[in-house]
Amino acid sequence: MIESSDLRMTRIPLSHGAGQMPALGFGTLIPDAALTITATRDALEAGFRHFDCAERYGNEREVGTALQAGLTGGAIAREHIFITTKLWNSNHRPERVEPAFEASLQRLGLAYLDLYLIHTPFAFQPGDEQDPRDQNGNVIYDRGVNLLDTWKAMESLVDHGKCRAIGLSDISLDELKPIYASARIKPAVVQVESHPYLPETELLKFCKDNGIVFLAFAPLGHGMKPGLLEDPVISAIAARVGKTPAQVLLAWAVQRGTALLTTPRTAARARENFDISPLPQDALDEINRIPIRQRLNSVVSTGVPGFIPKGG
Numbered sequence: 001m002i003e004s005s006d007l008r009m010t011r012i013p014l015s016h017g018a019g020q021m022p023a024l025g026f027g028t029l030i031p032d033a034a035l036t037i038t039a040t041r042d043a044l045e046a047g048f049r050h051f052d053c054a055e056r057y058g059n060e061r062e063v064g065t066a067l068q069a070g071l072t073g074g075a076i077a078r079e080h081i082f083i084t085t086k087l088w089n090s091n092h093r094p095e096r097v098e099p100a101f102e103a104s105l106q107r108l109g110l111a112y113l114d115l116y117l118i119h120t121p122f123a124f125q126p127g128d129e130q131d132p133r134d135q136n137g138n139v140i141y142d143r144g145v146n147l148l149d150t151w152k153a154m155e156s157l158v159d160h161g162k163c164r165a166i167g168l169s170d171i172s173l174d175e176l177k178p179i180y181a182s183a184r185i186k187p188a189v190v191q192v193e194s195h196p197y198l199p200e201t202e203l204l205k206f207c208k209d210n211g212i213v214f215l216a217f218a219p220l221g222h223g224m225k226p227g228l229l230e231d232p233v234i235s236a237i238a239a240r241v242g243k244t245p246a247q248v249l250l251a252w253a254v255q256r257g258t259a260l261l262t263t264p265r266t267a268a269r270a271r272e273n274f275d276i277s278p279l280p281q282d283a284l285d286e287i288n289r290i291p292i293r294q295r296l297n298s299v300v301s302t303g304v305p306g307f308i309p310k311g312g
């Protein structure tokens with residue numbers, strides 16, 4: 001990790017010399033198209049330089065519009081922004097990977113991606129239907145492809161030069177280990193739910209030991225209430241250090257060596273979530289001692305997005 005006395009500037013090197021990921025990332029899981037554009041623009045203006053997208057979010061075009069506006073303004077160069085998008089479950093068949101990647105690239109209006117992730121380890125029936133269901137409403141999974149086949153197609157994208165790094169999302173340590181062992185190009189990043197109620201300590205250790213960036217989503221517990229933002233330990237620390245509960249949670253995530261994704265939807269919240277500063281060691285220790293354990297997003301057990309944010 002490239003630490004800086006200014007926590008906001010922390011960058012984490014990716015394996016294979018594939019660049020550095022700004023630890024503070026902006027997530028684009030925003031259902032409303034107009035709000036996607038304004039929130040992405042506001043995040044860029046607040047200082048975020050890492051943007052997390054997905055084919056499944058249905059708004060890559062809008063994210064691309066906002067980013068292009070920031071780039072053509074001239075003040076920010078493409079190489080100063082780190083952009084990720086994700087392969088959806090219905091595109092796991094190896095022959096579908098490159099077309100899905102190219103389609104995302106085109107929607108985003110980009111020439112290359114910094115990172116492409118397999119969104120979940122679950123393969124759905126291949127095709128353009130993102131949520132294939134049988135007559136009983138059950139997801140139709142695809143038993144004709146395994147994760148390693150999909151991974152090999154991801155490796156080819158790196159070979160072809162349009163994608164700097166590849167990784168996995170919503171994956172458990174038990175699922176990650178065999179892919180890591182077999183991969184020709186090792187996963188550079190793992191994106192999973194993580195916060196003080198779900199620290200994922202073992203997975204984090206594996207990632208640190210093997211040079212994999214651990215990228216936490218839901219660092220604010222998806223903003224759910226009651227929840228982390230109202231946790232008495234977090235609130236007391238926030239009052240003590242003169243920061244907001246959100247800023248305390250985001251600082252904790254960066255100081256424990258992870259990157260994170262947060263989704264502020266207004267300019268004020270974007271500035272708040274970017275304006276983090278280091279917590280003293282006793283505060284970090286107190287957070288690490290919170291005994292509550294809670295997973296908020298069930299995507300990891302089904303491949304079906306387990307959390308749909310409130311509409312804009």
Ligand SMILES: NC(=O)c1ccc[n+]([C@@H]2O[C@H](COP(=O)([O-])OP(=O)(O)OC[C@H]3O[C@@H](n4cnc5c(N)ncnc54)[C@H](OP(=O)(O)O)[C@@H]3O)[C@@H](O)[C@H]2O)c1
Nearest residue numbers: 027028029052217218219220221222223246261262263265
């Ligand atoms: N790989 C996956 O399967 C997966 C799953 C989920 C998310 N993600 C990624 O992770 C990103 C982060 O999403 P998240 O829900 O996990 O983010 P989050 O930051 O934990 O939660 C976002 C929620 O927190 C609220 N919030 C944001 N800033 C706040 C602040 N300063 N004070 C109080 N409340 C605040 C927002 O409220 P308002 O709505 O009121 O603004 C929103 O409801 C997503 O956009 C997506 O890119 C990935």
